[in-house]
Amino acid sequence: MFGSRNSRGKSVTCIACGDSVSRSDAREYDKHGDRWDRQDKEFEHLCKACFADLCQQPRDGLETTLDAAGAGEADRETFLERFRELSESDAHGD
Ligand SMILES: [Zn+2]
Known part of the structure; x- marks a missing residue:
């Protein structure tokens, strides 16, 4: 058996x-939260690792952070930079 075949x-x-x-x-x-309306939309994607990572944050915080970082709008480097900054200032552990 092949694990996950990439059919298409x-x-x-x-994005992370x-x-x-x-x-x-x-x-x-x-990030707009309306998954049903798929027309003319570009979805952001997260790999499993990042998704798991991000989901440790409260959902509200995640959306705010992604949005503030410019997900889907800023170019990748800018987004990553902002996202990292926001995540660090936002989610402090101990
Ligand atoms: Zn990733």
Whole structure:
């Protein structure tokens, strides 16, 4: 058995780490929250690792952070930079 075959060969880019992952392995993230309306929309994608990471944050915080970082709007480097800053200032552990 092949584990996960990439049936359409389509890959997406994780908005958090910039890795290319096959679409079937990615988690769709729609910062607008209305997943139903798929027309003319680009979805953000997160790889499993980042998705798990991000989901440790409260959902509200995540959306705010992603939005503030410019997910889907800023270019990747800018987004990552902002996201890292926001995450660090936002989510302090001990
Ligand atoms: Zn990632």
